[in-house]
Amino acid sequence: MIVGLTYDLRPEPVSGTGHDDPPDAYAEFDAPGTVEAVAGAIRAVGHEVVPLGNFPKVLAALDTLRVDLVFNIAEGVGGRSRESQIPMLLEARGIPCVGADALSLGISLDKVVAKQVFMADGIPTPRFFVVRDAAALTASPLPFPLIVKPRHEGSSKSLSDKSLVRSLGALKAQAEWLIRTYRQPALVEQFIAGTEFTVAVIGNDPPEALPVVQVEIDGRTDLGDLFYTFSRINAPGLTYRCPAKISPAAEAELRRLAVRAYEAIECRDFGRVDFRVDGQGRPYVLEINPLPSLSTEDVFTPIAERLGVSHQAMIQRILNVAIARCHLNLKDPCPTPSR
Ligand SMILES: Nc1ncnc2c1ncn2[C@@H]1O[C@H](COP(=O)(O)OP(=O)(O)OP(=O)(O)O)[C@@H](O)[C@H]1O
Ligand SMILES: [Mg+2]
Known part of the structure; x- marks a missing residue:
């Protein structure tokens, strides 16, 4: 199979943003190591990888793309539909794509719209x-x-x-x-004072929540008023703990809610749901990330360790659920998720 890889690299200058951007303007973009990790995982199971790059490059090459599937980790540039740009182009050309479609990406990037969907589905959110x-x-x-x-x-x-x-x-x-x-x-x-967790979900029909990851800041899991600021992202004080220090019942509840949030937004293949839990043990969904970071520095690494597999195996699992969903071996058109 020929798998295209779409991504936004952090140092790559991008048009459409002003010179007075804040210092965290490109924080969502990926480091070259993440693109290599995804490409390496795809190659390791015998597929050919074609690096396609970002939205302007895919747009320019759209009519000549010769790929069976695209593994998209591009964040896009612009407004609240930026993550939808590449999936939308691919959908318009009938090219199957790993991960959520344009609509789910757009809904979740606008946290207000996503929260309204959660509330309509009875999913707790602040x-x-x-x-x-x-x-x-x-x-x-x-x-x-x-x-x-x-x-x-x-x-x-x-x-x-x-x-x-x-x-x-x-x-x-x-x-x-x-x-x-x-x-x-x-x-x-x-503001939810208490503890913080993130739960990755992989798969379709049914999606599976992976072991809960707990956020530890400066050696504390009981965070109280501490929270995850931009300056803490790559600072030594931030640790992802897996297994989380919670009861089996609390772990099961977070996993259940993560799958409900994933299904509410109609995510596909993979995603990650962020939670705070208050002093009374009440969980709140902060947001859903249908395109969570696959960096080896991020949460998929401690989850892989917990499951006794490699980070590469996690990426291959995401690829495989997408291949199965799209019935690629049967040469069928890529279906939308069945509800
Ligand atoms: N309502 C809240 N109560 C307490 N802490 C919060 C709340 N909302 C956000 N935070 C803190 O801010 C962090 C970032 O918030 P959120 O997950 O909504 O945004 P984000 O920037 O999209 O996250 P990410 O870094 O996962 O992409 C959370 O991980 C949490 O530490
Ligand atoms: Mg978050």
């Missing part, structure tokens, strides 16, 4: 409101403490200790800065 004009805010609709996040970013972009606000003045100042710097509305959520 209460929230949206701020478009910070100056017009005269009172907070929710009690403090609150966290101020961008509506459609990932990789903890914009998050710093200032994101946790305890007064109307601090909320207005942080929301004003975020709206101006990231050119999008602010999502303001009830």
Whole structure:
């Protein structure tokens, strides 16, 4: 099989963004090592890999693409549909693609839309409101403490200790800065003090939740008010623990909710659901990532260790569920997920 690989490399200059971008503007993009890890995993099971690169390159080559399947890890550039750009092109050309389709990617990148889907499906998520004009805010609709996040970013972009606000003045100042710097509305959520987990899901009909990973910051799993800021992402104080320090019942509940969130958004092949759990043990879905990082530095490595397999084997499992879903050996068109 010939497998195309689409990706956005971190150092690659990209058009469409201004010169005054914040320092975390390209935080979602992949390091060359991640692209190599994915390519190596595909080659190791005997497929040919064709590196296709980012959206402008795929667009330019679209009419001459000769691939059976595309493994897409490109994050895209632009607004809240940026992750959908490549899957949409491939769908329009009938080329099967590993991972979620354009609609699921668009829904989940806009955290407000994703939360509305979760709420409609009875999946717990922190209460929230949206701020478009910070100056017009005269009172907070929710009690403090609150966290101020961008509506459609990932990789903890914009998050710093200032994101946790305890007064109307601090909320207005942080929301004003975020709206101006990231050119999008602010999502303001009830801050969940407690513990934090992330659950990867692989597969279709049925999807399977993998062992729960716990976030440890500065040696603490009982995080209280600590949270995952942009400056902590690659800092030594952040550790992913697998197995998580929780009861079997709590582990089962997080895995059950992860699959429900995955099915609510109609993800395919793989994804990752982030949770906070409050002091009373109540879990809240923060977000779903239908295109989670496959970096060897990220959560798939401790999960692989827990399962006694290699990181490469995890990528091959994702590839194999996509091949099975698309019935590629039968040369059928790639179906949408059955519900
Ligand atoms: N409502 C909340 N209560 C407590 N902490 C929160 C809340 N929302 C976000 N956080 C903290 O901020 C981090 C990033 O938030 P979130 O997962 O929503 O955004 P992201 O930038 O898309 O994440 P990622 O880095 O996984 O791409 C969380 O991992 C968590 O530590
Ligand atoms: Mg997250």
